[in-house]
Amino acid sequence: MITFEQVGVRYADASEPALRGVDLTVPEGELCLLVGPSGAGKSTLLGTVSGLVPHFTGGVLEGRVTVAGRDTRTHRPRELADVVGTVGQDPAGHFVTDTVEEELAYGMESLGLPPAVMRRRVEETLDLLGLAELRGRALSALSGGQRQRVAIGSVLTVHPKVLVLDEPTSALDPGAAEEVLAVLQRLVHDLGTTVLLSEHRLERVVQYADQVLLLPGPGEPPVLGDPAELMARSPVRPPVVDLGRLAGWDPLPLTVRDARRRAAALRERLPAPPDPPAPAAAPPAATAIATASRLVVARGPVPALRGVELALFPGEITALMGRNGAGKSTLLGSLVGLHAPASGTVRVNGLVPHKSRPKDLIRSVGLVPQDPRDLLYAETVAEECAAADRDADAEPGTCRGLLATLLAGIDDERHPRDLSEGQRLTLALAVVLAARPPLLLLDEPTRGLDYAAKARLVDILRTLAADGHTVLLATHDVELAAELAHRTAVLAEGEIVADGPTPDVVLASPTFAPQTAKILPPYLTVADVAKALTPQDQP
Ligand SMILES: Nc1ncnc2c1ncn2[C@@H]1O[C@H](COP(=O)(O)OP(=O)(O)OP(=O)(O)O)[C@@H](O)[C@H]1O
Numbered sequence: 001m002i003t004f005e006q007v008g009v010r011y012a013d014a015s016e017p018a019l020r021g022v023d024l025t026v027p028e029g030e031l032c033l034l035v036g037p038s039g040a041g042k043s044t045l046l047g048t049v050s051g052l053v054p055h056f057t058g059g060v061l062e063g064r065v066t067v068a069g070r071d072t073r074t075h076r077p078r079e080l081a082d083v084v085g086t087v088g089q090d091p092a093g094h095f096v097t098d099t100v101e102e103e104l105a106y107g108m109e110s111l112g113l114p115p116a117v118m119r120r121r122v123e124e125t126l127d128l129l130g131l132a133e134l135r136g137r138a139l140s141a142l143s144g145g146q147r148q149r150v151a152i153g154s155v156l157t158v159h160p161k162v163l164v165l166d167e168p169t170s171a172l173d174p175g176a177a178e179e180v181l182a183v184l185q186r187l188v189h190d191l192g193t194t195v196l197l198s199e200h201r202l203e204r205v206v207q208y209a210d211q212v213l214l215l216p217g218p219g220e221p222p223v224l225g226d227p228a229e230l231m232a233r234s235p236v237r238p239p240v241v242d243l244g245r246l247a248g249w250d251p252l253p254l255t256v257r258d259a260r261r262r263a264a265a266l267r268e269r270l271p272a273p274p275d276p277p278a279p280a281a282a283p284p285a286a287t288a289i290a291t292a293s294r295l296v297v298a299r300g301p302v303p304a305l306r307g308v309e310l311a312l313f314p315g316e317i318t319a320l321m322g323r324n325g326a327g328k329s330t331l332l333g334s335l336v337g338l339h340a341p342a343s344g345t346v347r348v349n350g351l352v353p354h355k356s357r358p359k360d361l362i363r364s365v366g367l368v369p370q371d372p373r374d375l376l377y378a379e380t381v382a383e384e385c386a387a388a389d390r391d392a393d394a395e396p397g398t399c400r401g402l403l404a405t406l407l408a409g410i411d412d413e414r415h416p417r418d419l420s421e422g423q424r425l426t427l428a429l430a431v432v433l434a435a436r437p438p439l440l441l442l443d444e445p446t447r448g449l450d451y452a453a454k455a456r457l458v459d460i461l462r463t464l465a466a467d468g469h470t471v472l473l474a475t476h477d478v479e480l481a482a483e484l485a486h487r488t489a490v491l492a493e494g495e496i497v498a499d500g501p502t503p504d505v506v507l508a509s510p511t512f513a514p515q516t517a518k519i520l521p522p523y524l525t526v527a528d529v530a531k532a533l534t535p536q537d538q539p
C-alpha cells in the first residue's frame with residue numbers, strides 16, 4: 001500500500017541526510033509501528049508518505065514514495081487527502097476551523113461528502129474518541145490531550161485507506177491512549193485500513209503492531225519485520241522487553257500478559273517479601289516552597305481547578321497525573337502566575353505568582369511548557385542557549401552543556417523550528433534547567449524523547465532534587481512517574497483525588513501502574529528487579 005523505493009531526504013544546510021536507503025513496502029491492512037531514537041528521522045519518513053516532505057518542509061527527496069499508487073512527489077498533500085489521513089506532532093498547528101464539531105467535519109466537506117454522511121460520521125467519531133461533551137467547544141479552549149483527540153478524529157471521519165500518525169498518543173492519558181489504539185486496530189481489522197504510526201512509549205503500542213519498522217539511528221537504513229524479532233535488537237524497548245531480556249526469556253514477551261505467564265520462576269528468584277522498591281524520598285523539609293490552598297481557577301466557562309490543596313517541599317519530586325483536561329497544566333500555570341485564582345491562594349517562595357514581576361518570579365520558579373515552542377524565540381540553537389545562560393546569570397556554556405548531556409547530535413546552527421520534536425523539547429528543558437530554579441515545573445517532559453534521553457533527564461532531575469530543588473511534573477508517562485517521582489498526586493476534574501508516595505498511588509490503580517508492577521508487584525521498574533536479584537542470579 002505504501003512503497004518506498006531508494007528513498008532519502010536531505011534538509012537544506014544539513015551535513016548528513018536525515019533519511020537514507022529506505023526501500024520497502026508497508027503491506028495493506030496492517031498496523032506498522034515506526035520506532036527509533038529521537039532525531040532518527042521518523043517524522044521525516046512519515047512526512048514523505050503524507051507529502052509534507054518536501055512540499056512543506058523543504059529539503060530534497062530522493063527516490064520515490066507511492067501511496068495507493070500515487071507518487072507523493074507529484075501529488076501535493078491536498079491531492080492525497082482522500083487516501084491518506086495525517087496527524088502530525090503539532091496537531092493544533094494544523095487546525096483550520098474554530099470548534100470541535102467543525103474540525104471533525106472539515107475534511108469531509110473538502111471532499112464533498114453528502115451532508116447526511118457527514119452528520120453520521122461526526123456523531124460516530126465524537127463517541128469513539130470521547131469528545132461528545134466537548135463538541136461545541138472552541139479549539140483554542142482545549143487541553144493538550146483534547147486537541148490531540150480532535151486531530152485524530154478529524155482524519156478518521158474521512159475513512160482514508162491509509163493513516164499516517166506521528167506520536168498520536170503523546171498527549172493522551174493512559175486510558176485515552178488505549179481507546180485510540182483500539183479504534184485504530186479495529187479500522188485495520190474491520191476495514192483493512194493501513195496504519196503507519198510512530199511512537200516512543202512502546203509500552204503503549206507494541207502489542208498492537210503487526211510489523212515494526214525500526215530506524216536504528218540518524219541516516220541509518222530502516223529494518224522492517226516481526227515485532228518480537230525486532231525488539232530483540234532495537235535500541236529502544238518497552239520495560240516488558242527489558243524484563244524479558246533480564247530474565248533471558250525467548251521469545252521475548254511484548255505484552256504484560258505474556259510476561260506474567262513466564263514470570264513464576266523469576267518471582268521465586270526474587271527475595272520474598274521484596275524490599276519496598278520505592279525510590280527513597282528525601283524527608284520533606286518543614287517548610288513548603290510552594291502551596292496551593294482551596295485554589296479555584298476558571299478557564300473560560302469551566303472551573304479547571306476546584307479547591308486544590310497542595311504543598312511542595314524541597315528535595316521532593318512529585319508527579320501530577322490525571323485524565324486529559326483534569327487541570328494539570330492549569331495548576332502548573334497557576335504556580336507561575338499565568339492564571340489568577342478565582343478564589344483561594346497560591347504562594348511560591350513567599351510570592352503571589354500572578355501579582356509578581358517576571359523578574360522576581362524567575363529566581364523562584366521555572367516552567368517547561370507543554371508546547372516547548374512557547375519558550376523558544378531565538379533563530380538558532382546556539383543563540384537560544386546563549387540567551388538562556390544570560391537570563392539565568394549562568395556560566396556561558398551551561399545550557400549548551402545540558403543540551404549535549406541530554407541528547408547528542410543537535411546542530412548549533414539549526415533553527416529551533418526545524419528540530420525534531422524530541423530535540424526541541426530537550427532544548428526547552430536545557431533552557432529552564434540552566435537557571436536551576438528552586439521550583440522546577442515540567443509539563444509533559446517526555447514527548448518525543450527516547451528511553452535513553454529520558455533516563456538522562458531522570459538523572460539530572462534526581463541530582464537537582466538531591467541538591468534541594470523541588471520538582472513537579474505533569475505527565476501521562478506512568479513509567480517515568482514510577483522511575484522518578486517520590487510522590488504522586490492525581491487530579492480529577494480539578495480536584496486532587498490521591499496524593500501520596502508513588503508506590504502506594506500507582507499500585508492502587510491499574511491505570512497508573514507501570515508494566516513491571518503489573519508483572520512483579522510491588523516492584524515498579526526493571527531496574528528495581530535487577531537490583532533485587534542477587535548478583536549471581538543476574539545473567
Ligand atoms: N525542516 C527541517 N530542516 C532541517 N532539519 C530538519 C528539519 N526537520 C527535521 N530536521 C532534522 O532531521 C533529523 C530528523 O528529524 P525527525 O523529526 O525526522 O526525527 P524524529 O525521529 O521524528 O525525532 P523525534 O523522535 O524527536 O520526533 C533531525 O536531526 C532534525 O533536526
Ligand SMILES: Nc1ncnc2c1ncn2[C@@H]1O[C@H](COP(=O)(O)OP(=O)(O)OP(=O)(O)O)[C@@H](O)[C@H]1O
Binds near residue numbers: 145
Ligand atoms: N485556553 C483555555 N480556555 C478555556 N478553557 C481551557 C483552556 N485551556 C484549557 N481549558 C480547559 O480547562 C480544563 C483543564 O485543562 P488543562 O489544560 O489544565 O488540563 P490538563 O490536565 O493539563 O490536560 P491534558 O492532559 O490534556 O494536557 C479543561 O476542561 C480544558 O478544556
